[in-house]
Amino acid sequence: MPVNRPRFVTGRILRNEGRGEIFYRIEAAIPEPLRFVPGQFAMVSGWPGNDPLLPRPLALFRSGGMRGQGKIEFVYKVVGRGTALLSGLHPGETLSITLPLGRGFDLDQAGRTYWLVGGGVGFSSVFPAAAVLSRRRNGFEMFLGARTREHLPPKQWTPGGKTPGRTHFCTEDGTAGYHGRVTDVVLERMRALSPEAVSRLTILACGPRDMLKEIAVEAMQRGITAQVALENHMACGFGVCWGCVVTLWDGDRTAYRRVCREGPVFDAKEVVW
Amino acid sequence: MPVNRPRFVTGRILRNEGRGEIFYRIEAAIPEPLRFVPGQFAMVSGWPGNDPLLPRPLALFRSGGMRGQGKIEFVYKVVGRGTALLSGLHPGETLSITLPLGRGFDLDQAGRTYWLVGGGVGFSSVFPAAAVLSRRRNGFEMFLGARTREHLPPKQWTPGGKTPGRTHFCTEDGTAGYHGRVTDVVLERMRALSPEAVSRLTILACGPRDMLKEIAVEAMQRGITAQVALENHMACGFGVCWGCVVTLWDGDRTAYRRVCREGPVFDAKEVVW
Amino acid sequence: MVTPDLSASLGGLRVKNPVLSASGTFGYGIEFTSFYDISRLGAVIVKGLSLAPTAGNPPGRIVETPAGMLNAIGLQNIGVERFIGDVVPRLEDFGATFVANIYGKTEEEYEAVARRLSEVPSLGAIEVNASCPNVREGGMAFGATPEGIAGLTARVRKCTGKPLWVKLSPNVADIAGIAKAAEGAGADAVSLINTIVGMAVNYRTRRPELSNVTGGLSGPAIKPVALRMTWEAAKAVRIPVIGIGGIQSSANALEFLLVGASAVQVGTANFRNPRACVDILEGIEAFFREEKIAKLSDYRGGLMVEKNP
Amino acid sequence: MVTPDLSASLGGLRVKNPVLSASGTFGYGIEFTSFYDISRLGAVIVKGLSLAPTAGNPPGRIVETPAGMLNAIGLQNIGVERFIGDVVPRLEDFGATFVANIYGKTEEEYEAVARRLSEVPSLGAIEVNASCPNVREGGMAFGATPEGIAGLTARVRKCTGKPLWVKLSPNVADIAGIAKAAEGAGADAVSLINTIVGMAVNYRTRRPELSNVTGGLSGPAIKPVALRMTWEAAKAVRIPVIGIGGIQSSANALEFLLVGASAVQVGTANFRNPRACVDILEGIEAFFREEKIAKLSDYRGGLMVEKNP
Ligand SMILES: Cc1cc2nc3c(=O)[nH]c(=O)nc-3n(C[C@H](O)[C@H](O)[C@H](O)COP(=O)(O)OP(=O)(O)OC[C@H]3O[C@@H](n4cnc5c(N)ncnc54)[C@H](O)[C@@H]3O)c2cc1C
Numbered sequence A, B: 001m002p003v004n005r006p007r008f009v010t011g012r013i014l015r016n017e018g019r020g021e022i023f024y025r026i027e028a029a030i031p032e033p034l035r036f037v038p039g040q041f042a043m044v045s046g047w048p049g050n051d052p053l054l055p056r057p058l059a060l061f062r063s064g065g066m067r068g069q070g071k072i073e074f075v076y077k078v079v080g081r082g083t084a085l086l087s088g089l090h091p092g093e094t095l096s097i098t099l100p101l102g103r104g105f106d107l108d109q110a111g112r113t114y115w116l117v118g119g120g121v122g123f124s125s126v127f128p129a130a131a132v133l134s135r136r137r138n139g140f141e142m143f144l145g146a147r148t149r150e151h152l153p154p155k156q157w158t159p160g161g162k163t164p165g166r167t168h169f170c171t172e173d174g175t176a177g178y179h180g181r182v183t184d185v186v187l188e189r190m191r192a193l194s195p196e197a198v199s200r201l202t203i204l205a206c207g208p209r210d211m212l213k214e215i216a217v218e219a220m221q222r223g224i225t226a227q228v229a230l231e232n233h234m235a236c237g238f239g240v241c242w243g244c245v246v247t248l249w250d251g252d253r254t255a256y257r258r259v260c261r262e263g264p265v266f267d268a269k270e271v272v273w
Numbered sequence C, D: 001m002v003t004p005d006l007s008a009s010l011g012g013l014r015v016k017n018p019v020l021s022a023s024g025t026f027g028y029g030i031e032f033t034s035f036y037d038i039s040r041l042g043a044v045i046v047k048g049l050s051l052a053p054t055a056g057n058p059p060g061r062i063v064e065t066p067a068g069m070l071n072a073i074g075l076q077n078i079g080v081e082r083f084i085g086d087v088v089p090r091l092e093d094f095g096a097t098f099v100a101n102i103y104g105k106t107e108e109e110y111e112a113v114a115r116r117l118s119e120v121p122s123l124g125a126i127e128v129n130a131s132c133p134n135v136r137e138g139g140m141a142f143g144a145t146p147e148g149i150a151g152l153t154a155r156v157r158k159c160t161g162k163p164l165w166v167k168l169s170p171n172v173a174d175i176a177g178i179a180k181a182a183e184g185a186g187a188d189a190v191s192l193i194n195t196i197v198g199m200a201v202n203y204r205t206r207r208p209e210l211s212n213v214t215g216g217l218s219g220p221a222i223k224p225v226a227l228r229m230t231w232e233a234a235k236a237v238r239i240p241v242i243g244i245g246g247i248q249s250s251a252n253a254l255e256f257l258l259v260g261a262s263a264v265q266v267g268t269a270n271f272r273n274p275r276a277c278v279d280i281l282e283g284i285e286a287f288f289r290e291e292k293i294a295k296l297s298d299y300r301g302g303l304m305v306e307k308n309p
């Protein structure tokens, strides 16, 4: 899987929209355009002072620009002080960004169909995958879950109008799409698969840990390939502090692996759930 | 001297002008109108996080409003992190303010003429005195010193058009008004005073320590009454930490007195220069 | 739901709630009456008192540090006599529960101050500052070793019938041992932590920022250390432990209660927010209501730690 | 003006400049080659090495605190053999001056690791971590007393001809005494400080934030304490002192040099700014140019302190 070497750049904020909304979308100009693998992330800071001290991990949502002038986009939800400070930054102000980081989704096997599952802000790592697959005209379906319709990503953010993929929306309160948890929909669909479909399917999932767990367990039982994007608190984001480890299977023993380096995307079978 | 009891209020920023300029002027709405003595100050914070930790002392520049809706203004110069953070705040955002604090200038003796001397941002404490004296139609002259014309307060900030007082501007590079240090002008004028004038004159000064010292020493030698507004690093601003002391004469011995409580305005004769 | 019972017993002193002001950050208490009714606090702990008035250190007493501050006030105070003559009556008028923090250059001075204060009926307790880092003699010396603490505690113990709190220095290798020593020598409670010795210099002028060169570090920066030491002390002794260090919010205060503190003291937070103590008190009340916790002891020391292999 | 001479001699190891990376915050050095040429640094100090590979503590290893962070990694590392086999050749290829930080559960393990590393010609020095707060046995025990430090230092000294640095714990009452003990037992230099033991809890879940319950505090929050201890150690010993703790900028680094450090290590700052070490190096160079300071020794230890009465 191609992993371009991380760099540390200063980004000049071009837009930071979503004041008051649940999801913010921030766009920054960076020195050079960036190629990244969906699921890879960046460490982002830029607020003044040393409190909070550490940068925050955000999935790479979109990149663009041309030689000598790159652009990068993130979407984020305000859950605490760091994201609150991000949401208060204005165009023209700067971000410190280390990117691209970690191992993204493996989309490179030929002849597979994909299910992309995003819970909550998890869509931030599956949309980029959808964009890649759309460009390839590779078949996929997308399942997006949220508490309410407001917690779903704004329609206009959903990638590729002419995408070959179909998107299923689920809300726990039934205010949009299927009334229930996205997990239920995905599990139900898994159970209905033909052996042949099972063999060709790869599930990519990002979201709350228990959502990932339910999907992973079901997928393992049915022999479906699944890749999950995990989260953890991070200090460095590029593998030097060993702070972000999760427990993985290493044969019949377990080992601690870094989410920021060996992950954030892991094969569902590797994870000790 | 009337000192109204301090209170701790939340101020909603109405204006914060001067981006890029040398002096910023910030105006905030506070719950109740404020009466203050020129030379009194406030402790101001409002940036997120604990770094910097301490509020910053700023002279009370102007207050207004009516019952149930007060307004307060400060002018400040960006010299470090706290003032830089202040300068980045936007209308609608809030400040934490403790005010009014300290002992201001004594303007209450009858039949005196006043010289108001402000060096650098020191005008922030003498303008309010000028405003009071103008309202009383009490004679005064104002001496303002700065490095260059840009470092002088914007003309439109100078109080009272119909003020009976005259203002002398001095710049060290001669780009405006008298070419030289404000101290030189004031000292020269002191030396030219008649005994009778000496006895009626009170000098109020705020600015760099060495400016205050030169004026104080000359004034003492000539028996001129002078009040100086001192500065020091502060933690609390209302007399409970004993961090802001300066050395004063206590008879023939010396004692440590709090700038925030016994000051910031002291009789020039009290200060151990 | 009924209002939660936040009262606590602090080594003989019954307080209506566990929020106290930390010595040296609250003046003599009176200054705060313009912000709120100080009788609402569990107790007001006044600036450290010595036998005679003390001038303190020369200017250059405070400097800000990342999420903290250094101070080297040098215990400037009006002395025990003026405190009793001028301040005590006013604290009584305001109906405040108050505690005297005391300091001496010698053990004899500690004894004398304690004896004199014991004659004040309204005084709630005596807190012995065995740990001030900002004075050349005394202070630290006593605080650094179990023997030092035990010796000082025992001598002051003999001089007073008041609840005796011993305030511990964090500048030690084994806080549990120090706390035990204080308990063994007759302390009714221990309070910790005092400031951590630190330093700041100006790399351009090549001079120290503080006239005393070193000073005491306080504020949010030290909270993790204070919380750890409070936890260790609470496990080590049976007497009440009063947690101090970097407490800015009710959440912070609850952390100290959770690891075993019977009460907390709020210091540096008073500077940025003069109402910090009452804000914290109201926050604790609200949390207990919300979580339907009836009384302090139902929460205190409730930290759940997996048994380690 | 000619480029200032920033070289320093660190107990037998000559470094071209005084900016080193702190162990555990710089991986094995290789990770930083995508940000800059690591041969520019005075030295790269790698993650603490034990004899066998070590798994470290369960997840829940880091938590942010005001202007700092707590870590309880538990010394996860690949072990000395894989380090020598896989990492050393690459560090050599990159032309880096590198130092191994070592750790053992027993004195014997320290000896074995030191002996094995001494066989690596390109290794610049051995830094003994006598102070890791995040492992149950060893570490702290050795670091807490002068006797412990002297004993460990003397034993490792016998096992290696490499420059021997001893890294000191700040969780002690008298850092000068500890530094003297290390010097007396044959250390070529002391480096300080390691992290300060701290703790963080979640007051709602009532659980510790770290699986290890306590962890080591690092970052700007501890700088005042680190600076004070560096100053005390530098006054106490003749061997070079390497200052560590909260250094984020060239200004911070200069503060440590000013109080007597011969070099500095940059740790937590690498996380927010992977280029921190070179930024600091360039900042020091610029300052020396601007102030026309020809060499490090003209600035080092130049703190001006008024004689106190
Ligand atoms: C690889 C990766 C990619 C991510 N991508 C995105 C994204 O694209 N958009 C987005 O909105 N969020 C994303 N997150 C989560 C995001 O990093 C956290 O929400 C953020 O760090 C919270 O910081 P804060 O200061 O606002 O909250 P804090 O005050 O630090 O914490 C607030 C709450 O968030 C939790 N939290 C803090 N850090 C993390 C973390 N790293 N992972 C999970 N929970 C955390 C805390 O436990 C606490 O409950 C990602 C996380 C990882 C590890």
Ligand SMILES: Cc1cc2nc3c(=O)[nH]c(=O)nc-3n(C[C@H](O)[C@H](O)[C@H](O)COP(=O)(O)OP(=O)(O)OC[C@H]3O[C@@H](n4cnc5c(N)ncnc54)[C@H](O)[C@@H]3O)c2cc1C
Residues within 6 Å of the ligand: B041, B052, B056, B057, B058, B059, B060, B074, B075, B076, B077, B078, B079, B080, B081, B082, B083, B084, B121, B124, B125, B230, B231, B232, B233, B234, B264
């Ligand atoms: C009673 C009083 C009234 C004041 N009124 C005003 C005012 O109306 N407008 C205004 O612009 N400034 C005023 N000042 C000065 C102002 O408080 C400082 O400039 C401010 O605190 C600097 O904070 P900072 O974080 O920006 O700078 P820091 O990063 O804290 O320091 C930057 C520089 O400013 C110096 N400094 C910091 N605090 C003070 C202080 N309290 N006094 C003097 N120097 C300091 C530092 O030594 C450093 O050199 C007043 C000070 C006092 C004591």
Ligand SMILES: Cc1cc2nc3c(=O)[nH]c(=O)nc-3n(C[C@H](O)[C@H](O)[C@H](O)COP(=O)(O)O)c2cc1C
Residues within 6 Å of the ligand: B241, B242, B243, C022, C023, C024, C025, C047, C048, C049, C071, C073, C075, C101, C129, C132, C167, C193, C194, C195, C217, C218, C219, C220, C222, C244, C245, C246, C247, C265, C266, C267, C268, C269
């Ligand atoms: C300016 C200042 C003065 C202090 N004076 C005293 C004192 O006189 N006696 C004492 O026991 N502690 C004193 N302390 C220590 C505090 O009571 C408290 O233990 C310490 O500041 C940690 O709490 P905090 O982080 O909430 O401030 C002082 C602290 C500060 C900041």
Ligand SMILES: Cc1cc2nc3c(=O)[nH]c(=O)nc-3n(C[C@H](O)[C@H](O)[C@H](O)COP(=O)(O)O)c2cc1C
Residues within 6 Å of the ligand: A241, A242, A243, D022, D023, D024, D025, D047, D048, D049, D071, D073, D075, D101, D129, D132, D167, D193, D194, D195, D217, D218, D219, D220, D222, D244, D245, D246, D247, D265, D266, D267, D268, D269
């Ligand atoms: C995540 C992390 C891991 C660390 N691991 C080690 C280690 O293995 N060996 C060691 O001697 N010090 C270790 N340290 C301590 C640092 O080397 C340094 O002494 C300390 O962090 C203070 O410096 P700082 O504030 O610049 O980070 C570690 C620190 C951190 C933050």
Ligand code: FES
Residues within 6 Å of the ligand: A233, A234, A235, A236, A237, A238, A239, A240, A241, A242, A243, A244, A245, A258, A259, A260, A261
């Ligand atoms: S965050 Fe530092 S190793 Fe993963």
Ligand code: FES
Residues within 6 Å of the ligand: B233, B234, B235, B236, B237, B238, B239, B240, B241, B242, B243, B244, B245, B258, B259, B260, B261
């Ligand atoms: S600033 Fe606290 S006493 Fe003056």
